[in-house]
Amino acid sequence: MSFIKQFVLVLWASPTTIIATAIGVLGLPFGTKFRRQGRTLEIYGGVVEWLLSKTPVDALAMTLGHVIWGQNSASLDFCREHELIHVRQYERWGPFFIPLYFYYSFLMWLTGKHPYYDNPFEREAFGECHPHYKHQKPSNE
Numbered sequence: 824m825s826f827i828k829q830f831v832l833v834l835w836a837s838p839t840t841i842i843a844t845a846i847g848v849l850g851l852p853f854g855t856k857f858r859r860q861g862r863t864l865e866i867y868g869g870v871v872e873w874l875l876s877k878t879p880v881d882a883l884a885m886t887l888g889h890v891i892w893g894q895n896s897a898s899l900d901f902c903r904e905h906e907l908i909h910v911r912q913y914e915r916w917g918p919f920f921i922p923l924y925f926y927y928s929f930l931m932w933l934t935g936k937h938p939y940y941d942n943p944f945e946r947e948a949f950g951e952c953h954p955h956y957k958h959q960k961p962s963n964e
Protein backbone atom coordinates (compact mmCIF):
# COMPACT_ATOMS: atom_id res chain seq x y z
CA MET A 824 0.00 0.00 0.00
CA SER A 825 1.38 3.40 -0.96
CA PHE A 826 2.29 5.90 1.74
CA ILE A 827 -0.30 8.37 0.40
CA LYS A 828 -3.09 5.78 0.47
CA GLN A 829 -2.12 4.67 3.99
CA PHE A 830 -2.01 8.31 5.11
CA VAL A 831 -5.50 8.99 3.71
CA LEU A 832 -6.89 5.85 5.42
CA VAL A 833 -5.36 6.85 8.77
CA LEU A 834 -6.76 10.38 8.36
CA TRP A 835 -10.23 9.06 7.43
CA ALA A 836 -10.39 6.94 10.60
CA SER A 837 -8.67 9.57 12.77
CA PRO A 838 -11.71 11.05 14.58
CA THR A 839 -12.21 7.73 16.36
CA THR A 840 -8.46 7.05 16.67
CA ILE A 841 -7.92 10.41 18.41
CA ILE A 842 -10.69 9.85 20.99
CA ALA A 843 -9.50 6.30 21.76
CA THR A 844 -5.91 7.53 22.14
CA ALA A 845 -6.95 10.43 24.38
CA ILE A 846 -8.80 8.08 26.75
CA GLY A 847 -5.68 5.89 26.85
CA VAL A 848 -3.46 8.88 27.63
CA LEU A 849 -5.81 10.04 30.40
CA GLY A 850 -5.58 6.50 31.79
CA LEU A 851 -1.75 6.51 31.94
CA PRO A 852 -1.66 7.37 35.68
CA PHE A 853 -3.98 4.39 36.24
CA GLY A 854 -1.84 1.75 34.57
CA THR A 855 -2.83 1.95 30.90
CA LYS A 856 -0.04 0.73 28.59
CA PHE A 857 0.73 1.47 24.94
CA ARG A 858 2.50 -0.40 22.16
CA ARG A 859 2.73 -0.03 18.42
CA GLN A 860 1.72 -3.10 16.40
CA GLY A 861 1.91 -2.84 12.61
CA ARG A 862 -0.26 0.07 11.56
CA THR A 863 -2.19 0.11 14.83
CA LEU A 864 -1.63 1.44 18.33
CA GLU A 865 -2.52 -1.10 21.00
CA ILE A 866 -3.64 0.25 24.38
CA TYR A 867 -4.32 -2.13 27.24
CA GLY A 868 -4.72 -2.52 30.97
CA GLY A 869 -5.84 0.01 33.57
CA VAL A 870 -8.81 2.15 32.60
CA VAL A 871 -9.11 0.46 29.17
CA GLU A 872 -9.38 -2.97 30.83
CA TRP A 873 -12.05 -1.63 33.18
CA LEU A 874 -14.05 -0.03 30.33
CA LEU A 875 -13.94 -3.21 28.21
CA SER A 876 -15.08 -5.33 31.14
CA LYS A 877 -18.19 -3.12 31.37
CA THR A 878 -19.29 -3.74 27.75
CA PRO A 879 -22.34 -6.01 27.31
CA VAL A 880 -20.15 -8.82 25.95
CA ASP A 881 -17.23 -8.24 28.40
CA ALA A 882 -15.06 -7.63 25.33
CA LEU A 883 -11.46 -8.81 25.42
CA ALA A 884 -10.59 -6.21 22.81
CA MET A 885 -12.20 -3.42 20.80
CA THR A 886 -11.09 -1.55 17.71
CA LEU A 887 -11.50 2.23 17.62
CA GLY A 888 -10.04 3.54 14.36
CA HIS A 889 -6.35 2.58 14.28
CA VAL A 890 -6.37 1.97 18.03
CA ILE A 891 -7.06 -1.48 19.44
CA TRP A 892 -7.98 -1.58 23.11
CA GLY A 893 -7.31 -4.79 24.99
CA GLN A 894 -8.04 -5.97 28.51
CA ASN A 895 -4.40 -7.09 28.65
CA SER A 896 -1.44 -7.94 26.46
CA ALA A 897 -2.49 -11.57 25.97
CA SER A 898 -6.05 -10.66 24.95
CA LEU A 899 -4.64 -8.35 22.25
CA ASP A 900 -2.52 -11.19 20.86
CA PHE A 901 -5.57 -13.47 21.00
CA CYS A 902 -7.93 -11.03 19.24
CA ARG A 903 -5.59 -9.33 16.74
CA GLU A 904 -6.82 -11.14 13.62
CA HIS A 905 -10.44 -10.27 14.40
CA GLU A 906 -9.65 -6.67 15.35
CA LEU A 907 -7.58 -6.07 12.20
CA ILE A 908 -10.72 -6.79 10.18
CA HIS A 909 -12.45 -4.03 12.16
CA VAL A 910 -9.47 -1.75 11.39
CA ARG A 911 -10.11 -2.35 7.68
CA GLN A 912 -13.82 -1.60 8.27
CA TYR A 913 -12.84 1.75 9.86
CA GLU A 914 -10.59 2.44 6.87
CA ARG A 915 -13.59 1.84 4.60
CA TRP A 916 -16.26 3.71 6.58
CA GLY A 917 -14.24 6.25 8.61
CA PRO A 918 -16.41 8.41 10.90
CA PHE A 919 -19.53 6.56 9.67
CA PHE A 920 -18.40 3.22 11.10
CA ILE A 921 -19.70 3.66 14.66
CA PRO A 922 -23.13 5.04 13.61
CA LEU A 923 -23.45 2.23 11.05
CA TYR A 924 -22.41 -0.36 13.62
CA PHE A 925 -25.09 0.79 16.05
CA TYR A 926 -27.62 1.06 13.23
CA TYR A 927 -27.06 -2.59 12.31
CA SER A 928 -27.12 -3.67 15.97
CA PHE A 929 -30.47 -1.91 16.35
CA LEU A 930 -31.76 -3.45 13.11
CA MET A 931 -30.72 -6.94 14.29
CA TRP A 932 -32.43 -6.38 17.63
CA LEU A 933 -35.61 -5.14 15.89
CA THR A 934 -35.72 -8.26 13.72
CA GLY A 935 -35.21 -10.62 16.66
CA LYS A 936 -31.55 -11.33 15.93
CA HIS A 937 -28.60 -10.82 18.23
CA PRO A 938 -27.35 -7.21 18.13
CA TYR A 939 -23.71 -8.32 18.47
CA TYR A 940 -23.36 -11.81 16.99
CA ASP A 941 -25.58 -11.08 13.98
CA ASN A 942 -24.16 -7.60 13.29
CA PRO A 943 -22.71 -7.82 9.74
CA PHE A 944 -19.51 -6.08 10.86
CA GLU A 945 -18.98 -8.77 13.51
CA ARG A 946 -19.98 -11.55 11.14
CA GLU A 947 -17.25 -10.38 8.78
CA ALA A 948 -14.70 -10.25 11.60
CA PHE A 949 -15.60 -13.47 13.46
CA GLY A 950 -12.62 -15.73 13.68
CA GLU A 951 -10.07 -16.32 16.38
CA CYS A 952 -11.53 -14.06 19.02
CA HIS A 953 -15.14 -14.61 19.88
CA PRO A 954 -16.92 -14.17 23.19
CA HIS A 955 -18.19 -17.75 22.85
CA TYR A 956 -14.60 -18.69 23.62
CA LYS A 957 -14.70 -16.69 26.84
CA HIS A 958 -13.64 -19.74 28.81
CA GLN A 959 -10.35 -19.50 26.90
CA LYS A 960 -9.80 -15.95 28.07
CA PRO A 961 -6.04 -15.52 28.32
CA SER A 962 -4.64 -14.48 31.66
CA ASN A 963 -2.53 -11.39 32.11
CA GLU A 964 1.20 -11.74 31.51
Ligand SMILES: [Zn+2]
Pocket residue numbers: 905909944945948
Ligand atom coordinates in the same frame (compact mmCIF):
# COMPACT_ATOMS: atom_id res chain seq x y z
ZN1 LIG B 1 -15.60 -7.64 16.69
